Amino acid sequence: MPARTGAEYLERLARTRTHVEIQGETLAGGMASHPAFRNVVRSYAELFDMQHDPAHRGVLTYPSPLTGDPVATSFLIPRTAADLAKRRQAFKLWADRSLGMLGRTGDYLNSALMALASAADWFGQTDAAFSRNIVGYYQKVREEDLLCTHTLIPPQANRALAGSQQAGGALMAHVVREDDNGIVVRGARMLATIGPFADELLVFPSTVLRGTPEDKPYSFAFAVPSDARGLRYIAREPLDYGRSHFDHPLGSRFDESDAVVVFDDVHVPYERCFTLGDPELCNGFYTQTHAIEHMTHQVVARTTAKTEFILGLVSLLVEAIGIGQFQHVQADMAEIITTLETLRAFGRAAEADASLNSYGVFTPAWAPLNAARNLYPKLYQRFPEILRKLGASGLMATPTEADVTGPAAADIDIYLQAATLSGAERVRLFRLVWDTCISAFASRQALYEYYFFGDPVRMAGAYVASFGTSPYADRVRDFLNRP
Ligand SMILES: Cc1cc2nc3c(=O)[nH]c(=O)nc-3n(C[C@H](O)[C@H](O)[C@H](O)COP(=O)(O)OP(=O)(O)OC[C@H]3O[C@@H](n4cnc5c(N)ncnc54)[C@H](O)[C@@H]3O)c2cc1C
Numbered sequence: 001m002p003a004r005t006g007a008e009y010l011e012r013l014a015r016t017r018t019h020v021e022i023q024g025e026t027l028a029g030g031m032a033s034h035p036a037f038r039n040v041v042r043s044y045a046e047l048f049d050m051q052h053d054p055a056h057r058g059v060l061t062y063p064s065p066l067t068g069d070p071v072a073t074s075f076l077i078p079r080t081a082a083d084l085a086k087r088r089q090a091f092k093l094w095a096d097r098s099l100g101m102l103g104r105t106g107d108y109l110n111s112a113l114m115a116l117a118s119a120a121d122w123f124g125q126t127d128a129a130f131s132r133n134i135v136g137y138y139q140k141v142r143e144e145d146l147l148c149t150h151t152l153i154p155p156q157a158n159r160a161l162a163g164s165q166q167a168g169g170a171l172m173a174h175v176v177r178e179d180d181n182g183i184v185v186r187g188a189r190m191l192a193t194i195g196p197f198a199d200e201l202l203v204f205p206s207t208v209l210r211g212t213p214e215d216k217p218y219s220f221a222f223a224v225p226s227d228a229r230g231l232r233y234i235a236r237e238p239l240d241y242g243r244s245h246f247d248h249p250l251g252s253r254f255d256e257s258d259a260v261v262v263f264d265d266v267h268v269p270y271e272r273c274f275t276l277g278d279p280e281l282c283n284g285f286y287t288q289t290h291a292i293e294h295m296t297h298q299v300v301a302r303t304t305a306k307t308e309f310i311l312g313l314v315s316l317l318v319e320a321i322g323i324g325q326f327q328h329v330q331a332d333m334a335e336i337i338t339t340l341e342t343l344r345a346f347g348r349a350a351e352a353d354a355s356l357n358s359y360g361v362f363t364p365a366w367a368p369l370n371a372a373r374n375l376y377p378k379l380y381q382r383f384p385e386i387l388r389k390l391g392a393s394g395l396m397a398t399p400t401e402a403d404v405t406g407p408a409a410a411d412i413d414i415y416l417q418a419a420t421l422s423g424a425e426r427v428r429l430f431r432l433v434w435d436t437c438i439s440a441f442a443s444r445q446a447l448y449e450y451y452f453f454g455d456p457v458r459m460a461g462a463y464v465a466s467f468g469t470s471p472y473a474d475r476v477r478d479f480l481n482r483p
Contacts, residue, residue, distance in 0.1 A: 002069035003061050004145040005052055006045030013041065013197060017227040020196045020259065022235040029227070031197040036238035036257065040102075041197050043253050044147065047094050047105060059089045066143060074107035074298070075114050075142040078362040084297075084351050087111075091301035100306025101254040103448055104194045108302075109148040109202060111294040112286075113138045116274070118361045119289035126278055134274045137223055141200065148223070149198040151189035151261045152206030163207055164218045173203065173263045174217040175276070182269040183220070183276065188262050193452070195233045195259040198226050203261075205275075205282035206454075212279070219282045221274040230266040233259035239441045246401035249432045251441035258444075290357050293350075296369040299453065300347045303376050307340045310383045310436070317390055317433055320426060322419040332386045339379045346372040374463050377456045380449040384437035391433050398430050 154163025
């Protein structure tokens with residue numbers, strides 16, 4: 001089956017009976033029409049449609065090795081620099097469409113599945129079936145163009161304990177029994193963004209597991225359909241309040257729901273399991289398969305798109321109210337430009353230093369990507385801060401669309417005019433700035449950028465430990481010992 005259209009994504013979603021708890025309501029499907037999800041689902045459908053747009057399909061698709069039909073470029077196993085560049089172009093094209101605000105577009109986890117399936121031999125270390133399973137699953141997701149999400153971390157009950165020790169081991173999702181054709185999973189995982197409207201849930205390892213027999217039931221990687229029996233999502237309060245695009249330009253389009261995942265004795269057939277009962281393999285899941293490089297390659301393309309949006313937004317704001325001549329404003333803009341150029345440089349360096357890995361996959365260099373993933377969570381936090389500082393009281397002079405077209409229209413036109421914009425145009429712009437730096441949607445974006453790839457504090461610890469600082473220490477030691 002070729003890459004899906006938006007209509008095909010929506011048709012499948014209409015048949016999917018995902019169990020979602022939201023605001024006291026129990027849903028069994030119907031996400032495409034539910035007020036909490038319908039607008040973001042439409043944004044996702046537009047991405048699928050782009051795959052069929054003559055202007056984009058050359059970048060967004062390639063011929064399936066199985067059928068020759070066009071399938072999404074994010075599944076392409078890169079063998080050359082040109083393949084890697086094509087993947088990046090496809091990531092960027094999709095990211096630009098949402099201004100980088102959609103963090104869980106399918107290309108993120110398609111990239112992971114591509115790398116995992118390419119490392120099939122690694123999965124076969126304990127059982128050849130796992131290697132067949134990961135390849136079969138990757139092909140299924142590619143050919144059916146399924147939208148996947150993932151869930152990694154244990155519930156946040158008590159971080160002083162290992163996840164597997166919380167509440168006597170009952171909280172964190174674990175295997176309670178095996179039967180002739182699969183495993184039964186009980187417990188919870190903390191979060192799955194877009195879970196309610198994804199086709200598939202990847203239940204992958206994340207936190208470091210101890211190599212002890214007690215951690216074996218918590219050691220697995222598998223995939224289930226979002227509407228698997230016994231699987232429930234508990235969604236957070238929506239940040240799309242059903243307002244117009246004028247009033248909530250981002251929240252009304254891009255509110256990716258986040259949801260707690262509960263496994264109430266979910267049966268997972270063996271053919272959907274990729275590793276079982278092996279904490280050591282789980283701990284090496286992303287690094288030894290090189291999935292992490294390909295996921296981060298997508299992330300850098302998306303965060304580049306997002307930073308370009310922020311720069312464009314700040315430029316319009318500065319121009320609108322005539323503050324471009326002030327030096328501190330220029331310093332703030334320079335900071336955004338520096339972040340943008342830093343991301344671009346990391347992306348280029350990762351591709352320039354790419355090499356074939358042991359599975360024959362042309363893989364972007366990890367060092368620049370690792371630097372990017374350690375930097376951006378912190379750098380992004382400055383953007384809303386800069387927007388608030390430069391927008392100042394203008395961010396509160398933000399009447400709604402009903403005011404702009406209602407009895408206050410004349411006042412708004414006169415008193416809310418900007419140096420370069422009419423009153424109505426200025427309100428439209430400032431509402432976008434507000435939705436980027438002040439609204440609940442904006443706060444969730446800042447939290448997302450800070451945490452979605454892991455805790456920056458612990459990432460920093462792993463970064464330092466893996467970097468190898470001794471040559472530099474030796475050089476200084478030599479200097480100190482110079483006569
Ligand atoms: C908007 C959003 C969307 C997300 N989407 C997903 C998703 O789709 N799928 C998914 O699996 N996950 C998702 N996550 C979760 C994300 O992976 C985690 O937020 C991240 O790994 C940090 O873990 P935590 O939130 O449990 O923080 P915690 O581990 O609970 O940390 C809380 C605080 O305690 C500190 N702390 C805790 N333990 C330690 C320690 N050992 N050493 C030092 N400091 C410590 C942390 O630094 C932090 O300040 C999402 C998170 C957010 C915010």
